[in-house]
Amino acid sequence: MSASAASAPSEDARLRYVLRLADTSLILGQRLAEWVGHAPALEEDLGLANIALDLIGQARLLLSYAAELEGRGRTEDELAFLRDAPQFLNLTLVEQPNGDFGRTLVRQLLVSAFQLELYEALKTCADARLAEIAAKALKETRYHVRYSASWVVRLGDGTAQSHARVQDALDELWPFTGELFAEDDVDAAMVAAGIAPRAAAVQARWSARIDAVLTEATLSRPADSVFPWHGKGGVHTEHLGYMLAEMQFLQRAYPGAEW
Amino acid sequence: MTSPDWPLFEVFIRSRSGLEHKHVGSLHAVDARMALEHARDVYTRRLEGVSIWVARSSDIAASDPLDADAFFEPARDKVYRHPTFYAIPEEVKNL
Amino acid sequence: MTHSELPYANSCVRLGHYDPELAVYTQGLDSLGKDCLQTPSADTAALTARFDAKVERDEKIEPKEWMPDAYRRTLVRQISQHAHSEIVGMLPEGNWITRAPTLRRKAVLIAKVQDEGGHGMYLYSAAETLGVSRDELVAQLLAGTAKYSSIFNYPTLTWADIGAIGWLVDGAAIMNQIPICRCSYGPYARAMVRICREESFHQRQGFEIMMTLARGTPAQRAMAQDALNRWWWPSVMMFGPSDAESQHTAQSMRWKIKRFTNDELRQHFIDVTAPQADFLKLTVPDPELRWDEATQHYRCGEIDWSEFHRVVKGHGPCNRERLQARRSAHEQGRWVREAASAYAEKTRARARRLEESA
Numbered sequence: 001m002s003a004s005a006a007s008a009p010s011e012d013a014r015l016r017y018v019l020r021l022a023d024t025s026l027i028l029g030q031r032l033a034e035w036v037g038h039a040p041a042l043e044e045d046l047g048l049a050n051i052a053l054d055l056i057g058q059a060r061l062l063l064s065y066a067a068e069l070e071g072r073g074r075t076e077d078e079l080a081f082l083r084d085a086p087q088f089l090n091l092t093l094v095e096q097p098n099g100d101f102g103r104t105l106v107r108q109l110l111v112s113a114f115q116l117e118l119y120e121a122l123k124t125c126a127d128a129r130l131a132e133i134a135a136k137a138l139k140e141t142r143y144h145v146r147y148s149a150s151w152v153v154r155l156g157d158g159t160a161q162s163h164a165r166v167q168d169a170l171d172e173l174w175p176f177t178g179e180l181f182a183e184d185d186v187d188a189a190m191v192a193a194g195i196a197p198r199a200a201a202v203q204a205r206w207s208a209r210i211d212a213v214l215t216e217a218t219l220s221r222p223a224d225s226v227f228p229w230h231g232k233g234g235v236h237t238e239h240l241g242y243m244l245a246e247m248q249f250l251q252r253a254y255p256g257a258e259w
Numbered sequence: 260m261t262s263p264d265w266p267l268f269e270v271f272i273r274s275r276s277g278l279e280h281k282h283v284g285s286l287h288a289v290d291a292r293m294a295l296e297h298a299r300d301v302y303t304r305r306l307e308g309v310s311i312w313v314a315r316s317s318d319i320a321a322s323d324p325l326d327a328d329a330f331f332e333p334a335r336d337k338v339y340r341h342p343t344f345y346a347i348p349e350e351v352k353n354l
Numbered sequence: 355m356t357h358s359e360l361p362y363a364n365s366c367v368r369l370g371h372y373d374p375e376l377a378v379y380t381q382g383l384d385s386l387g388k389d390c391l392q393t394p395s396a397d398t399a400a401l402t403a404r405f406d407a408k409v410e411r412d413e414k415i416e417p418k419e420w421m422p423d424a425y426r427r428t429l430v431r432q433i434s435q436h437a438h439s440e441i442v443g444m445l446p447e448g449n450w451i452t453r454a455p456t457l458r459r460k461a462v463l464i465a466k467v468q469d470e471g472g473h474g475m476y477l478y479s480a481a482e483t484l485g486v487s488r489d490e491l492v493a494q495l496l497a498g499t500a501k502y503s504s505i506f507n508y509p510t511l512t513w514a515d516i517g518a519i520g521w522l523v524d525g526a527a528i529m530n531q532i533p534i535c536r537c538s539y540g541p542y543a544r545a546m547v548r549i550c551r552e553e554s555f556h557q558r559q560g561f562e563i564m565m566t567l568a569r570g571t572p573a574q575r576a577m578a579q580d581a582l583n584r585w586w587w588p589s590v591m592m593f594g595p596s597d598a599e600s601q602h603t604a605q606s607m608r609w610k611i612k613r614f615t616n617d618e619l620r621q622h623f624i625d626v627t628a629p630q631a632d633f634l635k636l637t638v639p640d641p642e643l644r645w646d647e648a649t650q651h652y653r654c655g656e657i658d659w660s661e662f663h664r665v666v667k668g669h670g671p672c673n674r675e676r677l678q679a680r681r682s683a684h685e686q687g688r689w690v691r692e693a694a695s696a697y698a699e700k701t702r703a704r705a706r707r708l709e710e711s712a
Contacts, residue, residue, distance in 0.1 A: 030452060033460070036467050037448035038679065040687025041265070042441070042475050043286055043297040049468035050300050056461050063457075077456045101690045147296060154289075157700065158693025165689070250455040250513055257571050259455035259513075264489050265695065267482065284545075285479045287488065289698035301472055304465075305552070324419045 013189035015069040016089060017196065018130065019079075020186075020232045021118075022062030023090035025137075026080060027240070028111060029055030030247055031098055040101050047147060051108070054140040061133045081251035085240045092231035093176035095240040102155045102162065103169035109148035109213065110173060114180050116141045117205045121197035130195065149213045156217025163218065170214075171222050178227035180206070186232075266315060268294040270302055273310035280312050288313075409610055414540035417483035425609055428602065429539050430484050432611065434491045437477035438502035440470045441495070442676050446510045447519060455513060462559050463516065469556070473549045480541040496681050503527075504662070505588050507670030514567050514574075514581035520560015522582075522589040522627065528553055529623050530593065533613035542611075561630065568634040582631065583639045590654075591662045593620040624652045 009017075032052035039045040063076035094111055098104045119141055122134035155162040181203040183191070190196035214221050229237060250259070265287035271280040283302050288294035294313040302308065322330055338344050347354050401420045408415065415421055444467050451467065454460035478488040494500035505523055510516065531553070534546040567578035594616040597603060606612035614622075624643075631638045642655035664670070 026457075033451045033464055036451055036464060037444035037471070038683040038686075040683070040690035041287070042471055042478075043288070043301060044687075044690075045444070045471040046304075046468055046475075047296065047300040049464050049471070050304070053461055053464055053468075056457060056464070060457050060461075080457055081455070101687065143299075150292060150296060154293075154694045154697040155690065158697040159689070161689050162693030162696075246452050249453055254571065254573060257574055258566060259459060264487060265691065284476060284548075285482070286475065289694045290701065293694065293698075301475060304468075304472070321418070324416070 009189040009193040009195065011069060013186045014127070014193075014195075015066055016186045017190045018062055018066045018069060020089040020091075022059050022066055022079075023088045024094050024111070024115075025055045025062065026059035027088070027090040027243065028094040028108075029053075029059060030243060031094065031096075032104070032108075034098055035101075035104065044101070048104075051144050051147065054137075054144065058133070058137045058140070061136070065129055065133065077251070081248045085236050085244055086234040088236065088240060088244070089232050089234060090240075091176070091179055092227075092229040092237055093173065093179065095231065095237060095243060096173060096176065097239055099169060100165060102151075102166040103173070105148050105151040105155070106166055106169040107173055108144060109152050110177055110180075110210070112141055112144035112148055113206050113209050113213075114177075114202070116145050116209075117202045118197065121202070122195070125196070126194040145209075152213055152219070153217040156214070156219045166217070167219050170219055174222040175225045175227050176229065178224060179229060179231060182227075182230075184230075184233065265289050266317070268298075268313045269316050269319060270294075270298040271312040271314070272298075272302060272308035274307060275309055280310065283307070285316060409538045412538075412610070414543065415538050416540045424605075425611075426484055428606060428609070428611060429542065430481055430486055432606075433477055433481040433484075433542055434486070434494070435501050435503075437474045437481060437491065438495045438500055439506065440474035440477060442502045442506045442680065444470045444474075445676055445679050446506055446508070446672070447516060449510050450513060450516050453513070454516075459563070466520070466556055466559065469552050473552070476545040476548055477542075480539075480545040483541045492684065496677070496684055498668070498677060501666070503592060504665040504670060505592050506676060507665050507673045508584070508588055509672050511584075512577050512581060514564070514577040515585065517560050517563030517567060517578065518581035518585040520556055520558075521564050521630070522560075522585050523592065524553060524556040524560060525627060526589045526592040526623050528557060529619050533619075534611075536610070536613060538610035564634055564636075568636060578634070579636050582636050586639050587658065587661070588665075590620060590624065591657060591659075593617070593623065595659070595662070596657075621651055624654055628652050 029052045032048050032055065035048045036045060036052070039048055059080070060076050063079045067074045067076060067079055091111070093107060096107060098107075116138070119134040119138040123131050123138055125131050125134070152166060155166045157163070181199045183199045187196055187199060191198055211221060229235060231237075231240075251257075266289070267285055268288050268291075269285050270283050272283045273280045286294065286297045286301055288297050291313060295311055298311045298313055303311070402422060405415070405419075405421060405425075415425075447463065447470075448467050451460065451463050454463050478491060481491060482488055491500070495502065510519070528550065531546055531550055535543055535550055537543045537546065564578055564581075567574040594600060597615045597617045600616055603612060603615055607615070628638060628643060628645075640655045642653065644653055645651075646653045665673070668674075
């Protein structure tokens, strides 16, 4: 696609943008993987594991690209296992603890519906490499949206107990969605370069999709609120540090070893 | 057990375009939509399929082994239904 | 799948030709045909003779056919134990998913543990063709009245344990499972064909982990040796009690549910695994292990059967944790399963009302 009207973003902005996508997939994949072996039904163990595998696959492609952009000879694993929390640029929403199955699926729906719009736009963007990764991730994400929306509807419109549980989860997680659509300098540079879509456009489509699911699930959409976190800028909740301590432990305990 | 059982579904998968659907196994689900999602997650993890059918196991009628003689044996002596029953000289082509 | 595609097919365990086109198990299609219900005793002898002849001819027994009660009970016991083992087996390895040292290893481990869940499902499905429900079988597991493979009552203490489990535990499991692909009961045999096909990567990934560690830093080598020390004997015990002590072997062999005895399989496992340990330059923790030219087999030391029985009886290091993890997943998932059922019932009711009003 022609980017003649667009200005090339600084390499730093591009790197940070790619890391945001990569870390969001990685941290969400790591969270989902905690479920394997503990899901409410055997079939759901397999379903959640499939989504975790898709997300970790996306993270690997994106981290490899980020490592190339960075140009310091680091690998996907060095980026995943040797950065500290402030260098992680994932959305704060994805590092939130799994909670119960309902909460995990609400979080999944909110994120997957966002990734769906993002990848849809990125698959034709001015960055060929990103476009290629987005095209692959888009197919996976369509299924993640279907799977999570199915469950949110079942639980929302299931029993009184399940309805209350997912409404609570939605209320608790909703404040974190503000970050999804808050454009900062990195986003602005990528929009200007013809790579990232406008947040407002993504938000409109995301909102319509989420509203449709919530209506079918008989859940009410919480009011938007001010959000104090900025995960994509490296400012996280306390949860991320614990996740990384667990995830990175072997690489930290045995520096330089091959696995 | 107080939790209600999820009913059993049978899963049929078309492994690639042009082939028929084949029975591959079963799973538990509350409805057809969930059964399709489960079938996708359980039975197509290794590119095993391009299309899935699911059916409630209780909706499938099956022949009984006790009827097997009556059902299937009568076909045994109808050898004239098979092309090899007919002797045609080898020099005759395209038959 | 032809036998040559299965691991070890060319060594002691031979599979008959198996046609995957026939790999259909019609398990929900009336698990009990009318001929299995209340057979007049006068006919039992004739039915038994017909059944025995069929097994003798290597024909498969299918769900709706008449079968001796004891055959059915043996199968339900064996298949459900096998299914439980897959499900409990997800836990020790699942332990390390969040701590896997690279993203590639993490993905492989998730896929492997996920496969185990799938295998549990295939096996529960096969058991369900015999007239028990998965819920009943799971209830037995959670109540502590069903057995599962004792190997999963050992802890995974280091990353090397993930390698050792893949290499040794999956290696032993595959050796046990390949002959079952020819088992006389159709649904079990077909489930096993699928499982063996999928599991062929499990052992290889485990050996690859061991290889990487064995060639790594001194600390990694020590980790690998420690894992071999802890997993060797439990793996050897996975084949079950010795033939002299095994309660079920003789009848199961007659019924062609089992094709080789515990000791035959164990010997084969040791014969193929010992050279692999040599390749890794790791030491098998059995000072008496040595190659015997005369018999063309490895000789090994006495197995500590008292430990085996202790763990089987529930006194292994992790029996309580494993069952507790399964129970809590089941209990904490109850509201989810109930909600899904309630939702499905609601949507069916809505559809009925729509039809009536139309």
